[in-house]
Structures are given as C-alpha cells and as structure tokens.
Amino acid sequence: MRLKPLKELGPVELRHLIREGKYTKQTSGLAAGYTQANLVILPKELAYDFLLFAQRNPAPCPILEISDVGNRTLSDFATDVDLANDFPKYRIYRHGKLAEEVTSIESFWRRDLVSFLIGCSFSFESELIAAGIEVRNITQHVNVPMFNTNIPLKKAGKFHGNMVVSMRPIPEEQVIKAIKVTAAMPKVHGAPIQIGNPEQIGISNLQEPDYGDAVEIKSGEVPIFWPCGVTPQNAIMQVKPDFVITHSPGHMLVTDIKNVELKY
Amino acid sequence: MRLKPLKELGPVELRHLIREGKYTKQTSGLAAGYTQANLVILPKELAYDFLLFAQRNPAPCPILEISDVGNRTLSDFATDVDLANDFPKYRIYRHGKLAEEVTSIESFWRRDLVSFLIGCSFSFESELIAAGIEVRNITQHVNVPMFNTNIPLKKAGKFHGNMVVSMRPIPEEQVIKAIKVTAAMPKVHGAPIQIGNPEQIGISNLQEPDYGDAVEIKSGEVPIFWPCGVTPQNAIMQVKPDFVITHSPGHMLVTDIKNVELKY
Incomplete structure (x- = not known):
C-alpha cells in the first residue's frame, strides 16, 4: 500500500516502486523538477562507434x-539505481526489430552490455514553462510532434543518418526567450536548429509528423525545431544490430539530478 | 623563401609550412585568434576507455x-590537414616512457591509430586578454604554472588519476569577469575549479609548480585554478601503454576554427 500520492514521490521512492514492479506506466509529469533520461543499451563491440557518434552529434x-561495461549502476545521475529494473518499461530489439516489451531486463542482462543515458526534452520543456512559455504538446496532453529532416549527421563508424527534430509552436514575441532558455541547456538538446522554415530542413507538412502527434499552430505562432532524442535510436536501428535494449517511449529513468542542474 | 612574416600567416599557410618541415618551433602567438589543439594518438584498443574518460571528465x-580509426585527416577543425605532419613536433612514448621527439610521425603511422584533438587554454587566454585581463604567464613570457591536485577524476576503464590545474593570478576586482569569460568556453576547460584557496586542492607552494614555470603573484591578486590539459596526458602515462604519440609541449596544431567559435 502506497502512502503518498504518486505525484508527490521523490526520485528514489519512485525508482523503488518501479524496481518492485509496482509502477509500469509513463513517467511524464512525475518527480517534477528532476531530470528524466532516455536509455540505449548496446553490446560493448558497438559502444565505441556509438559514443563517437554521440560526441560528433551532441545536439541530437x-x-x-x-x-561501466556490464554494470547496472550509475555514479552521477542516481546512486540507488538498478538500470535493469528502474525504467517502467523496456524494449528489446533483435536484428533491428522490436522483439518484446518488458518491465525488467534482468533476465536479458549480459556482461558485455553498456548503458547510455541520454538527455530528454522533458527537461527543457519544464524550463520553458517556468519561463512563462506554453508548451503546446503538454497543454494538449499529446506527444510532441517529431519529423525526419534532410539535415545530415556526422558519420561515426557504423552509425550515420539524418537528424530527427521535435517541433513546438511558440508565439512570435517569445521566440527569442525560447531560444535563450533552451540554449542554456546543451545537455538536453540545447538551442533550436531551425525557426519558422520547415521546408528548408525537408519538412513538407507540419500536421503529419513522422513520430508523435500533430499539435495546433495558432495564428502568430512560429514553428520551432529542436534536435530530438529519437535521432540516436533511428541511427542505431538502421544498423540492425543483433541486440539492443531501449526504454519504451515515455517510460524513462527518473534521476536524482534536478533539471536546473543541467545548465552547469 | 617565405613571402610573409610568420605572424601574418593564416592557419592553412602555417600548416603547409609545418608539413613541409620548414617550421618546427612552438606555435604560441601564431595565427592569432585561431584555436590551437593538443594531440593524443592512441591505438584503437585504448580509444574507448579514453573517450569514456574524457566524456566523464570534460573540464580537464x-x-x-x-x-576516424587509421585516418590522418579531420572534418571540423581543419580540412586541408595531415595529422602526421602538421604539428611542428611530436613525442613518441613506448611503455609509458618518452622514446623520441620527431617532426613527422609518417613513419610511425599504423592503421589502428586514433587521434584525439584536445582543447587548450591558449584559446581562453586570448579571450581573457581581449576582456582586459592580464595573463601573467604571457606577460612574463613563461609557461603557465601547473600543479598536481587532490581532486580525483572519474575513473573510466584503465584510466584514472587526479586533476592537474593551471594557475593564473587575477586582480580581485576582475575575478568575476575572469570566471564569466572562461565559463563561456567549456570546450577549452571552462570555468575555474578553485579560487584563492590552493591548500583545499592539495597545493602547498604556488612558487613550486609541478609543471611549467612559477609566476609573480602581486598584492591584491587572487590565484585562480583552471582544469588543465596535462590531466589526460598524465592519466594515459600512468597506464604505461605500449605506444602513444602526443604533440611536444607548445607545438600545437593550428586549426581553421576561431577561438570565439568555441563559445557555441
């Protein structure tokens, strides 16, 4: 029996609940103010190429x-943590195809696995809202619209591809503020990559996103495009690796680090 | 016969001169405004651990x-470049010991080598001077004083150790400005790690640096300590790898990227 409402739980309490299999849903809106992280787990043989790819393409x-290789713990973003159980839901990919969705990857664990925690736009959305900027996908309770682009990434070993971006419509008079707020958070995608000209990056219809949901763009609003965390997952899947684990969309790790700390 | 004075050469002209073996001295003060870079070349088998070490310890x-593995070219910091010839001087280390110093590493090249270009405090020193802050080691025409500290680095695979810092005395009334200028340049060590209290990081005598030269500290000046690029070299040498190449101190790669670009 849980004593506190879910929304009042801190990150450690939440991770315990999730670890015990008592919470398996999306983490959006939980542990307000704390950074949530995406997950990619790869065999060591792919880890160098992927780390190099991330080093060369830090914005997406x-x-x-x-x-550490084979290790299910962390040092910085959480200490009381078990990477094999503390995400509410995981996806197992074999040969580039989704094989199953599970709430624990304990039985899949291998000694050659490396876990990459990747920054998520949840963190900058909460800073935008704190700065008085409406985030339409949050207001409309839908996923942010995401689009494939023609922006080539820097290749690294096996990994290559184009950037995926997320779009948020921002009132014209708040565009500069939105750039400033997100530019201050390079660890969660940072500044936008394009403002107001979707055609230039190969997007033809804003109402038909490649991932997520369409949102309303009101008169006087400018569509703003940020590098998106779907980018690395896409690049990995194109390689069709034998074995990859990711979090299920929206089912993130709630860390002990506050969003505001990501500015420093 | 060179037609222009050395100080007026741009980065491409300078690299050509160096590539042809016609300039083999220090690069300090050359191609003003352009980023100069440190070099570490490691066999691929050590590259993942080293990249992870750098990812975990970005300030030093x-x-x-x-x-790319085995490749002597770059994509971002210089295009017309040959990493085996464009540094004026290189050091070859075998089993952790300096074996020889050469002006070309062409004959040492192997298909398993990975080159890491590392940011250098030359870049932020030029921004400090532009902001009206005297950089004492430049005024005195000596090397910056550098010290071993008790600040532990985050371990990564084989690599570990303590941070090495560089020290610059700054007038009390300019300390905040010096922090702001360097904090804006995280790709070249960023903000200081300690201000005014050397004992706290294990430094007992500012007049006896572990590397480089002592500089005068005038009345009203505060010693400020920045993470230093000697740190990764130290961490590598402690592992005593079979084969490592670095640039010779002060003999850097002059890149096509302006220092001011490192802010973005």
Missing part, C-alpha cells in the same frame, strides 16, 4: 552518463 | 575532434 545525442 | 579533457 546528448549523453548524460555511461555505465 | 575537452575533446575538440576525434579522427
């Missing part, structure tokens, strides 16, 4: 922390 | 660019 692939 | 180990 901002690495928050990397585990 | 800021990576500017990493070559």
Whole structure:
C-alpha cells in the first residue's frame, strides 16, 4: 500500500516502486523538477562507434552518463539505481526489430552490455514553462510532434543518418526567450536548429509528423525545431544490430539530478 | 623563401609550412585568434576507455575532434590537414616512457591509430586578454604554472588519476569577469575549479609548480585554478601503454576554427 500520492514521490521512492514492479506506466509529469533520461543499451563491440557518434552529434545525442561495461549502476545521475529494473518499461530489439516489451531486463542482462543515458526534452520543456512559455504538446496532453529532416549527421563508424527534430509552436514575441532558455541547456538538446522554415530542413507538412502527434499552430505562432532524442535510436536501428535494449517511449529513468542542474 | 612574416600567416599557410618541415618551433602567438589543439594518438584498443574518460571528465579533457580509426585527416577543425605532419613536433612514448621527439610521425603511422584533438587554454587566454585581463604567464613570457591536485577524476576503464590545474593570478576586482569569460568556453576547460584557496586542492607552494614555470603573484591578486590539459596526458602515462604519440609541449596544431567559435 502506497502512502503518498504518486505525484508527490521523490526520485528514489519512485525508482523503488518501479524496481518492485509496482509502477509500469509513463513517467511524464512525475518527480517534477528532476531530470528524466532516455536509455540505449548496446553490446560493448558497438559502444565505441556509438559514443563517437554521440560526441560528433551532441545536439541530437546528448549523453548524460555511461555505465561501466556490464554494470547496472550509475555514479552521477542516481546512486540507488538498478538500470535493469528502474525504467517502467523496456524494449528489446533483435536484428533491428522490436522483439518484446518488458518491465525488467534482468533476465536479458549480459556482461558485455553498456548503458547510455541520454538527455530528454522533458527537461527543457519544464524550463520553458517556468519561463512563462506554453508548451503546446503538454497543454494538449499529446506527444510532441517529431519529423525526419534532410539535415545530415556526422558519420561515426557504423552509425550515420539524418537528424530527427521535435517541433513546438511558440508565439512570435517569445521566440527569442525560447531560444535563450533552451540554449542554456546543451545537455538536453540545447538551442533550436531551425525557426519558422520547415521546408528548408525537408519538412513538407507540419500536421503529419513522422513520430508523435500533430499539435495546433495558432495564428502568430512560429514553428520551432529542436534536435530530438529519437535521432540516436533511428541511427542505431538502421544498423540492425543483433541486440539492443531501449526504454519504451515515455517510460524513462527518473534521476536524482534536478533539471536546473543541467545548465552547469 | 617565405613571402610573409610568420605572424601574418593564416592557419592553412602555417600548416603547409609545418608539413613541409620548414617550421618546427612552438606555435604560441601564431595565427592569432585561431584555436590551437593538443594531440593524443592512441591505438584503437585504448580509444574507448579514453573517450569514456574524457566524456566523464570534460573540464580537464575537452575533446575538440576525434579522427576516424587509421585516418590522418579531420572534418571540423581543419580540412586541408595531415595529422602526421602538421604539428611542428611530436613525442613518441613506448611503455609509458618518452622514446623520441620527431617532426613527422609518417613513419610511425599504423592503421589502428586514433587521434584525439584536445582543447587548450591558449584559446581562453586570448579571450581573457581581449576582456582586459592580464595573463601573467604571457606577460612574463613563461609557461603557465601547473600543479598536481587532490581532486580525483572519474575513473573510466584503465584510466584514472587526479586533476592537474593551471594557475593564473587575477586582480580581485576582475575575478568575476575572469570566471564569466572562461565559463563561456567549456570546450577549452571552462570555468575555474578553485579560487584563492590552493591548500583545499592539495597545493602547498604556488612558487613550486609541478609543471611549467612559477609566476609573480602581486598584492591584491587572487590565484585562480583552471582544469588543465596535462590531466589526460598524465592519466594515459600512468597506464604505461605500449605506444602513444602526443604533440611536444607548445607545438600545437593550428586549426581553421576561431577561438570565439568555441563559445557555441
């Protein structure tokens, strides 16, 4: 029996609940103010190429922390943590295809696995809201619209591809503020990559996103495009690796680090 | 016969001169405004651990660019470049010991080598001077004083150790400005790690640096300590790897990227 409402739980309490299998849903809106992280787990043989890919493409692939090989713990973003159980839901990919969705990856664990924690736009959305900027996908309770672009990434070993971006419509008079707020957070994608001209990056219809949901763009609003964390997952899947684990969309790790700390 | 004075040569002209073996001295003060880079070349088998070490310790180990395995060229910091000839002087280390100093590493090249270009405090010193802050080691025409500290680095695979810092005395009334100027340049070590209290980081005598030269500290000046690029070299040498190449101190790569670009 839980004593506190879910929304009042701190990150450690939440991770315990999730670890025990008592919470398996999305983490959006939980542990307000704390950084949530994406997950990519790869065999060591792919880890160098992927780390190099992230180093060369930090805006779409901002690495928050990397585990030691075979290790299910972290040092910086959480201490009381078990990477094999503390995400509410995981996806197992084999040969580039989704094989199953599970709430624990304990039985899949291998000694050659490396876990990459990747920054997520949840963190900068909460800073935008704190700065008085409406985030439409949050207001409309839908996923942020995401688009494939024609922006080539820097290749690294096996990994290559184009950037995926997320779009948020911002009132014209708040565009500069939105740039300033997000530019201050390079560990969670940072500044936008394009403002107001979707055609230039190969996007033809804002109402038909490649991932997530369409949102309303009101008169006087400018569509703003940020590098998106779907980018590294896309690049990995194109390689069709034998074995990859990711978090399930929206089912993130709640860390002990506050969003505001990501500015420093 | 050179037609222009050395100080007026741009980065491409300088690299050509160096590539042809016609300039083999220090690069300090050359191609003013352009970023100069440190070099570490490691066999691929050590590259993952080293990249992870740099990712976990970005302040002392800021990576500017990493070559593809076996490749002597770059994509971002210089295009017309040959990493085996464009540094005026290189050091070859075998089993952790300096074996020789050469002006070309062409004959040492191996297909398993990875080159790491690392940010250098030359870049932020030029921004400090532009902001009206005297950099004592430049005024005195000596090397910056550098010290071993008790600040532990985050371990990564084989690599570990303590941070090495550089010290610059700054007038009390300019300390905040000096922090702001360098904090804006995280790709070249960023903000200081300690201000005014050397004992706290294990430094007992500012007139006896572990590397470089002592500088005068005038009345009303505060010693400020920045993470230093000697840190990764130290961490590598402690592992005593079979084969490592670095630039010779002060003999850097002059890149095509302006220092001011490192802010973005």
